[in-house]
Amino acid sequence: xxxxxxxxxxxxxxxxxxxxxxxxxxxxxxxxxxxxxxxxxxxxxxxxxxxxxxxxxxxxxxxxxxxxxxxxxxxxxxxxxxxxxxxxxxxxxxxxxxxxxxxxxxxxxxxxxx
Numbered sequence: 001x002x003x004x005x006x007x008x009x010x011x012x013x014x015x016x017x018x019x020x021x022x023x024x025x026x027x028x029x030x031x032x033x034x035x036x037x038x039x040x041x042x043x044x045x046x047x048x049x050x051x052x053x054x055x056x057x058x059x060x061x062x063x064x065x066x067x068x069x070x071x072x073x074x075x076x077x078x079x080x081x082x083x084x085x086x087x088x089x090x091x092x093x094x095x096x097x098x099x100x101x102x103x104x105x106x107x108x109x110x111x112x113x114x
Contacts, residue, residue, distance in 0.1 A: 002026040002101040006094060009108035012085055020080040020108055022095030029076040033098040036069060036080045039107070040091040050098055051078065062088075085112045 008020040024034070035050040049059045049069045057069050068081040078095055092107035 002097065002103040004095055004101070004103065004105035006105050006108040009093060009110045011111045011113065014086055014112055014114050016085050016112070018082045018085065018110060020082065020093055020095075020110075022078045022080075022105070024076050024078065024095070024097070027097055027101070029071075030073050034069075034071060034078040035096055035098050035100075036067075036078075037094045037096065038089070038091040038110075039094070040088075043091075045094065049080070082110065085110070087112045087114045 003025045005023045006020060008018060010018060012018055031053050033050055033052050036048045037045045038048055039045040047060065048063050049057060049067060051057045051069045051071055059067065066084045069078065071078045090110060090112050092109050094104055094107045096104060
């Protein structure tokens with residue numbers, strides 16, 4: 001069974017940085033593409049970025065140039081480096097496989113104060 005455990009969130013001031021981690025189990029991590037999503041307060045979960053099994057990354061416009069996705073196959077972990085955080089980046093961050101597993105993790109809360 002797929003299990004995704006996100007961590008690394010917290011409260012930061014605008015302009016600050018965080019590094020999120022997502023430990024995955026129950027999947028073929030070396031072959032699956034992975035993605036990060038964000039759910040802002042009162043809004044639906046939205047896609048942010050993805051990384052292929054070979055390490056090729058794609059970013060949506062709101063995070064391009066500020067966020068960096070990476071993966072460590074030996075650790076079955078995908079990371080999201082968040083730089084120059086802004087209040088609009090506040091939300092719960094989730095990772096998942098692509099295509100999505102129905103077993104979403106609990107997410108990790110990121111709060112950015114102005």
